[in-house]
Amino acid sequence: MNQAAPRTAPAPSLAPALVLVRDHRLRAEVRRVAAAAERTTDERALPVGRHAWSGAGLVILDTAAAAAAVAAGCPRRAGIVLVTEGEPAVPDWQAATAVGAERVVPLPAGAVALVEQFAEHAEARSGDGVVVAVAGAGGGAGATTLAAATALRGAARGLRRDTVLIDGAPLDGGIDLVLGMENVAGLRWPDLVIEDGRVSAAALHNALPAAGPGLAVLSCGRSRPASGSGSAGRSPTELTPAAVRAVIESGRAAGDLVVCDVSGERGAAADAMLDAADLVVLVVPARLRSIAAAELVSAHLEERNPNRGLIVRGPAPGGLRGAEVAELLGLPLLAAVRGQAGLASRLERGGLSVRRRGPLRDAADAVLAVVGADPR
Structure with a gap:
């Protein structure tokens, strides 16, 4: 076990630096410099959560940790x-380039340079967005509906300035159909061009x-883009991990609520959504076959x-209770809700809404309560 880092009493506005240094001698040197700079450190081992990585004002790594961070997709x-x-030797410079380091500081000779970095990156970053991914156990589990309801509730309650609903199921026909907005103008996945792995949150929202107010939807397409379009004729089912990460991280950096519909998708793009999430919600119908699928x-x-x-969703033909399903799967139960009357017809006629109380709205609120999406 690593020895706890000595802590000083910095000014309240100064955020701890995230230290991911594996070498114990280097870690001791970083502690010494941090004490001289009157800064606290938050020492961790990879993998770390996206909030810790993106929210820290300064991240300090050694070469081994840098390679691990790149492999983990940070x-x-x-x-x-x-x-x-x-x-530093050639492997050190290569690791620094791969992870995107601004400086390479040799210790102990470069202690002054590290103090300067502590001073330059004293404030915590503002990327305090929240990411939720919703997956389903088997076809028709209701993951897409819950993802859409969660985004609608987050926007309606004003939990963040903006909410982004991301469609991660390219073979499901487009989440815009669920919301009854298939004829609303705007970009879909096949139209989106992301350069250098970055996208502006403001440009994306526009x-x-x-x-609805404060809710932007990035839906999958249903037809191949016209030849010569900005999307270079990509298939409507093409989602790349790099594009998915860019969209999610832009929302996180802007402080948005980002809801990803993974449904039953598998592959690199779906994994990018699961990896980035602060919470992954599994929706399971209270039926024996669905529970068997949910184990896998x-x-x-x-x-x-x-x-x-x-989230356990009714009806339960065999009388299975939510707590029983949670115990079988070894997962914390967020909510067990009955089936919602008239939902299928509402989805066919005008799209989903959660303005009235009901099981779906209760499930969405349970998800938002767990991730603490309200910064107040």
């Missing part, structure tokens, strides 16, 4: 410093169709993200 960001014991799905989700919760 997004590039400002305020990364790589420290080395003595003068370009996407809105399902839950095992896959556990490999991607430890932060999981369960």
Whole structure:
């Protein structure tokens, strides 16, 4: 076990620096410099949550940790410093380039340079957005409907300034149909062009169709883009992990609520959504076959993200209770709700709404309560 870092009493506005240094001698040097700079450190081992990585004002790594961060898919960001014991060699510079480090600081000789970095990146970053991914156990589990309801409730309650609903199921016909907004103008996935792995949150909100005040929807397409369009004729079913990460991280950096509909998708793009989520919600109908499928799905989700919760959806023909299903799957139960009368016809005629109380709205509120989407 690593020895706890000595802590000083910095000014309240100064955020701890995230230290991901594996070498114990280098870690001790970083502690010494941090004490001299009157800064606290938050020492962790990879993998770390996206909030810790993106929210820290300064991230300090050694070469081994930098390689691990790249392998884990940690997004590039400002305020990364790589420290080395003595003068850096070629592998150190290569690791720094791969992780996007701003500086390579040899210790102990470069202690003054590290103090300068502490001073330059003293404030916590503003990327305090929340990301929820919703997956389903088997076809028709209701993951898409819950994802849409969660986004609608988040926007209606004003939990964040903006909410983004991301369609991650390219073979399901488009989540805009669920919301009854298939004819609303705006970009869909096949039209979206992302350069350099980055996208502006403001530009994204302006370009996407809105399902209501503060709710932008990025839906999958249903037809191949016209030849010569900005999307270069990509297939409507093509979602790349890099594009998914860029959209999610832009929302997180802007402080948005980001809801991803993973449904039953598998593959690199779906995994990118699961990896990025602060909470992965598994929706399971209270039926024996669905529960059997959920055991396999839950095992896959556990490999991607430890932060999981369960929504059990009725009706329950065999009388299965939500707590029983949660115990079978070994997942924390967020809510168990009955089937919602008239939901299918509402989806066919005008699209989903959650203005009135009901099981679906209760399930969405349970999800939002768990992730603490209200910054107040």
